[in-house]
Amino acid sequence: MKKPLLVAFLLLTLILGACGGGSLEGEEVTITGALIGEDQEGFRANIAAITEATGIIVTYQGSDNFEQEIQIQMESGDTPDFALWPQPGAVVDAAKRGMLTPLEDLDIDLDEYKSNFSSYLVGLGTVDGVIYGGANAANLKSIVWYQPAEFEARGYAVPNTWDEMIALADQIVSEGMNPFCFGMYSNGASGWLATDWMEDIMLRTGEGVTSYDKWVTNELKFASDTVTNAATLLSQIMHTENYVVGGTDAIVSTYFGNAQDPMFSKDANGNPGCFMHRQASFIPAFWPEAAQAGVGVETTVFPFPVIDESLPKAALGGGDMWGAFNDREATKVVAEYLLSASFHEPAAQQPNNARLSAHTGFNNDLYSKDINRILGTIITDALAADAFRFDASDLMPPEVGAGSFWKEMMNLAVEGPGYIGTAMDNIDKSWP
Amino acid sequence: MGGYLLFIKVKLKNCMKQNTQEKKLFNFGISTLALAIFPLFWFLSQAILFRELTEIVTRNVLVLIAIPLGSTFIFLLFLGMNKLINFAPKDSRDVLEARMFVGPSIFMIGLFLFYPAVRTFYLSFKDRYSNDFVGFENYVWAVTDAEMITTIRNQVIWLIAVVTLTLIVGLVVGWLTDRLNKGESFFKSIVFMPMAISAVGATAIFKFIYEYRPPPLTQIGIINGIRVSKGDNCYNNRIIDGEFYGFDDASCVAPVGWLQQRDLSALPIAETLQDGSWLSNMFVNLPINTLLLMVIMVWMYTGFAAVVFSAGIKAIPAEIMEAGQIDGASEMRIFRSIVVPYIKSTIVVVGTYMVVTVLKAFDIIYVSTRGDLETNLLAVKMLDEFSKYRNFGRSSTVAVIIFICVLPVIIGTALRERDNLDS
Numbered sequence: 011m012k013k014p015l016l017v018a019f020l021l022l023t024l025i026l027g028a029c030g031g032g033s034l035e036g037e038e039v040t041i042t043g044a045l046i047g048e049d050q051e052g053f054r055a056n057i058a059a060i061t062e063a064t065g066i067i068v069t070y071q072g073s074d075n076f077e078q079e080i081q082i083q084m085e086s087g088d089t090p091d092f093a094l095w096p097q098p099g100a101v102v103d104a105a106k107r108g109m110l111t112p113l114e115d116l117d118i119d120l121d122e123y124k125s126n127f128s129s130y131l132v133g134l135g136t137v138d139g140v141i142y143g144g145a146n147a148a149n150l151k152s153i154v155w156y157q158p159a160e161f162e163a164r165g166y167a168v169p170n171t172w173d174e175m176i177a178l179a180d181q182i183v184s185e186g187m188n189p190f191c192f193g194m195y196s197n198g199a200s201g202w203l204a205t206d207w208m209e210d211i212m213l214r215t216g217e218g219v220t221s222y223d224k225w226v227t228n229e230l231k232f233a234s235d236t237v238t239n240a241a242t243l244l245s246q247i248m249h250t251e252n253y254v255v256g257g258t259d260a261i262v263s264t265y266f267g268n269a270q271d272p273m274f275s276k277d278a279n280g281n282p283g284c285f286m287h288r289q290a291s292f293i294p295a296f297w298p299e300a301a302q303a304g305v306g307v308e309t310t311v312f313p314f315p316v317i318d319e320s321l322p323k324a325a326l327g328g329g330d331m332w333g334a335f336n337d338r339e340a341t342k343v344v345a346e347y348l349l350s351a352s353f354h355e356p357a358a359q360q361p362n363n364a365r366l367s368a369h370t371g372f373n374n375d376l377y378s379k380d381i382n383r384i385l386g387t388i389i390t391d392a393l394a395a396d397a398f399r400f401d402a403s404d405l406m407p408p409e410v411g412a413g414s415f416w417k418e419m420m421n422l423a424v425e426g427p428g429y430i431g432t433a434m435d436n437i438d439k440s441w442p
Numbered sequence: 443m444g445g446y447l448l449f450i451k452v453k454l455k456n457c458m459k460q461n462t463q464e465k466k467l468f469n470f471g472i473s474t475l476a477l478a479i480f481p482l483f484w485f486l487s488q489a490i491l492f493r494e495l496t497e498i499v500t501r502n503v504l505v506l507i508a509i510p511l512g513s514t515f516i517f518l519l520f521l522g523m524n525k526l527i528n529f530a531p532k533d534s535r536d537v538l539e540a541r542m543f544v545g546p547s548i549f550m551i552g553l554f555l556f557y558p559a560v561r562t563f564y565l566s567f568k569d570r571y572s573n574d575f576v577g578f579e580n581y582v583w584a585v586t587d588a589e590m591i592t593t594i595r596n597q598v599i600w601l602i603a604v605v606t607l608t609l610i611v612g613l614v615v616g617w618l619t620d621r622l623n624k625g626e627s628f629f630k631s632i633v634f635m636p637m638a639i640s641a642v643g644a645t646a647i648f649k650f651i652y653e654y655r656p657p658p659l660t661q662i663g664i665i666n667g668i669r670v671s672k673g674d675n676c677y678n679n680r681i682i683d684g685e686f687y688g689f690d691d692a693s694c695v696a697p698v699g700w701l702q703q704r705d706l707s708a709l710p711i712a713e714t715l716q717d718g719s720w721l722s723n724m725f726v727n728l729p730i731n732t733l734l735l736m737v738i739m740v741w742m743y744t745g746f747a748a749v750v751f752s753a754g755i756k757a758i759p760a761e762i763m764e765a766g767q768i769d770g771a772s773e774m775r776i777f778r779s780i781v782v783p784y785i786k787s788t789i790v791v792v793g794t795y796m797v798v799t800v801l802k803a804f805d806i807i808y809v810s811t812r813g814d815l816e817t818n819l820l821a822v823k824m825l826d827e828f829s830k831y832r833n834f835g836r837s838s839t840v841a842v843i844i845f846i847c848v849l850p851v852i853i854g855t856a857l858r859e860r861d862n863l864d865s
Contacts, residue, residue, distance in 0.1 A: 193656065195702060198812025198830075256656035256696075259708055262815075263654045263699020272658050283658040408831045417589075420815065424704075 035065035037340040041332070042083075043094030044076040049365055052357030053094075059356050060347045066340045084109050089335040092344070094146060098134035098331040098400075101143035105135075110142045110333040116345045118144075123349055126369055128393040130219075134400065135331050144348055148329035148368035148393075150385050151290040151401065152210050153311040155270060160282055172214075172243070172317040175286075179253055182285055188255035190247060191272055191284035193264025194423070201416030203266055204244060204423065205403040206326065207288060211240040212402070213324035214317035219397050222324075226405045228441050232434040241434060243317070245427040255284045261423045267296035273309070274301045288314060290327075291366075291385050306381030313388050325392030326399055329368050358382070370394045407442050414440035469534050476526035476538065477545055484519050488512075559845070566838035580839040590840075593818045596732050597847075600803060600819065603733075605796045607740045609789060612747025617777060619748065620755045630752060634745035641742065641805040648738045649810055654699035666697035703730045704816050731817050738806050743799065747792050754785035790858070797851050801844055820844050 045053050050072040057068040073079055076093075077100065083089050084104065095101055104110050114120060120141060124132045127145040135143015161168065164185075169175035179189035194203035212222050216236035224230035225237060232238075247253055254261055255272045270293065272283025287293075294305040301309060316323065332348065334341055347353060354367035358376045366377075366386050370393045374386035392398040403411035418433040425432075491511075495504060520542070527538045569576050584590050619629050636644060653663030660679040661667045671678040676694035698708055705727045706712045712726045758781065766776045782789070804821040811817045813826060820840055827837035 191656075195699070195814075197810070198814060198826075200814040255658060259696065259699060260656040263702040264656045268655060268659075272656055275659060277658065283656070412830055 034340050037066050039066055039068045039340050039344045040090040041070045041092040042090045043072050044096045046072040046074055048362045052360050052363050055356035091341050092332050092334050094332040096330045101135045101331045101333045105137045105142035111337045113141045115337045116342045128396045142333055143331040145368045146330050147365040148389050149291050149327050150389055151326040152314040155287045155311050157309050168312045169315050172315045175315045183252045187281050188284050190254045191270050191287040192254040192261045193266050193269025195265050201419040204419035205415050207244045208240050209326050209402045210314045211243050218321035226402045232437040238434055241430045248423050249426050322395035322397040324397035325388055409442050472530040476523045480522050488515050562838045562841050566842045568835050570833040570835050572834045580835045584839050592816045593823045597820050600800050604736050604739050604800050608743045608747050608796050611744045613751050615748035616751030620752050634749050636742045637746045642809050644738055644742050645806045645809040652700035661697050669695050670697050700734050701731045701811050702815050750792055754788035758784045801847050
């Protein structure tokens with residue numbers, strides 16, 4: 011069964027070698043990854059453009075079981091040319107096992123790559139100073155969802171700074187309404203929304219990204235002034251009376267997917283249940299269907315407000331990353347295309363695209379959806395200032411990032427501002 | 443072989459004293475041959491055959507021929523063992539044949555139950571990656587870590603409350619349905635019905651019952667729905683002329699996130715109780731979410747207990763009951779002095795079953811809160827340590843703790859079985 015295939019392959023390479031004459035026309039490059047559904051369609055549109063330009067037949071196959079499959083493929087040596095991981099940590103893991111080809115061997119201009127994708131993103135795919143991972147798409151958490159029509163009708167301005175947001179919140183309270191939606195219950199992961207808030211505040215206070223990076227490694231303790239201050243600011247949102255619709259009990263008890271629903275239901279006076287909801291860019295998938303249609307127009311976002319104006323505009327988010335398994339000529343060409351600014355253009359123009367390019371040179375006007383243009387701009391700005399950061403709790407050891415940090419944030423919500431010191435001490439103590 | 447056998451038989455006749463020793467030795471030889479060497483040879487030949495086959499035929503064909511080939515081999519195994527055992531003297535064949543039939547299952551249990559259990563025990567003394575020995579560190583963690591203590595506390599509450607409640611409610615329901623003149627089987631099947639629902643399904647149902655939405659929204663959980671519509675001018679889902687009037691004023695009762703309450707302090711009842719006495723303190727600190735999750739299990743297993751008890755009650759001779767009635771005993775008295783003593787062994791069996799079920803309780807927690815807000819149980823904690831925190835040592839330790847908890851039940855059952863056999 012294998013023999014005919016082998017013969018065919020040999021013949022094919024012979025023919026190609028004979029008449030190709032250095033051209034890569036007809037060469038095959040395979041990419042596997044975790045993108046499926048709409049995302050897969052978008053990615054296939056992107057690589058179709060490579061095929062058109064170079065003649066290299068690039069194929070992408072996504073699987074929802076990708077991470078296990080690629081492990082098996084790596085064990086058996088039967089790897090594709092590229093793998094696109096949803097987490098940079100997996101790239102580092104594969105690189106440490108000696109599976110991946112450094113980008114330098116793929117003739118990538120590393121300085122240009124760093125300036126295009128920010129040295130932080132590049133650093134996430136680096137092992138011992140050698141760059142293995144290629145950044146691709148990014149998603150965003152540093153956003154606050156709001157309804158512009160409701161703001162305009164009441165003469166509210168979008169807050170650019172924390173103080174402005176607090177002033178606006180106080181005004182909304184004084185008018186008998188609740189400014190924030192806040193729900194952080196999540197089966198087995200309750201508390202992650204509060205850790206996201208903490209991370210956003212951390213990026214905008216103290217020394218900004220510098221103290222943030224120290225915090226991730228526990229070089230900067232939770233009990234330090236900077237982190238305690240961040241918790242105090244968060245507690246201001248959670249515990250100021252009437253700030254959160256439903257009060258403290260709602261923060262702890264509301265499933266995060268339902269948290270924004272009060273914004274979409276209006277009372278007899280036409281007032282919504284809340285005006286602002288800080289949540290990641292994926293949340294529209296949890297909205298009621300009627301609200302989903304208005305994403306980007308009826309309900310849109312403003313960037314998480316600036317706290318310390320001397321710091322660069324930061325953004326919190328995540329992103330995926332690819333690694334290459336060989337340094338064939340065709341692989342090199344495809345790698346260069348993957349890192350080009352125009353790579354994401356075909357997908358961006360698709361009507362249901364939800365993926366955002368992590369290339370700072372990407373033309374954000376090309377996104378078909380309004381919301382993507384806004385999100386894309388925030389990401390690009392943050393990356394250009396090298397102030398884009400990954401979710402700290404994902405980078406911390408699981409005992410903290412998926413354990414005590416979440417749990418103590420839940421306790422903080424219940425116990426009130428007096429608990430901040432205890433919470434911070436408890437998290438520090440649990441650090442392995 | 444046959445000649446040797448004959449030789450033995452001759453010797454057997456000649457010398458009775460010496461022969462017990464030799465007979466033992468001979469039996470040992472036969473059983474080693476039949477129950478160890480031959481099966482090993484059998485296993486190896488089969489393994490080699492299949493290894494060669496994988497090289498020749500494709501996967502699909504292999505799957506097809508594996509089934510008839512495998513069963514043929516099993517047949518050959520027993521045939522061979524039987525032939526070997528036939529060489530043994532007649533009076534010891536029975537024992538050997540018994541061993542022959544029990545052997546494979548003991549082997550399987552050893553491979554899939556005993557070996558993993560021993561290995562888990564071994565791993566519980568190693569670190570998170572199972573590399574280095576850490577002594578009793580994991581066990582110290584298990585009894586000092588705050589989350590573990592909460593988990594053990596919950597497990598104890600579950601054990602006591604769920605088992606007791608299921609037994610009591612099951613007994614009462616079983617007794618009452620037995621007294622029905624009409625429709626006994628109908629009511630019994632209704633009470634039994636939750637058993638037919640999977641624990642996951644039952645938990646999903648109860649999750650809807652306890653569901654919470656932030657106050658301005660319509661409460662879709664029935665408990666909160668009733669709560670918020672209590673009192674004048676308080677409504678759950680009020681829409682007048684297409685306008686949504688769900689916003690309640692402050693005087694109305696607020697909904698409660700039932701599965702998120704670690705104590706009763708969010709309930710108005712707590713305020714009336716806060717007089718500082720230890721009894722009211724204890725009441726206020728009741729872990730309401732854990733209690734509400736236990737309701738699911740009680741609801742599921744009450745029907746089972748009731749049906750089993752009802753069968754036990756049916757077996758009570760009518761004369762005894764009648765004698766009780768004629769002597770003027772009240773229903774309560776008959777229940778206490780005749781029914782309960784009569785079905786005591788049934789109660790113990792159901793109780794044992796419930797203890798094991800509660801110790802294994804996993805799906806209810808996994809589907810509802812996933813252990814958040816101090817509702818965790820040992821079985822879920824074991825998985826958390828394994829997959830969430832990736833600490834194999836601690837995970838194994840939790841597994842060992844669960845096993846230690848089940849141990850008294852196993853020993854108790856074994857002792858009872860022995861008593862039953864003796865009597």
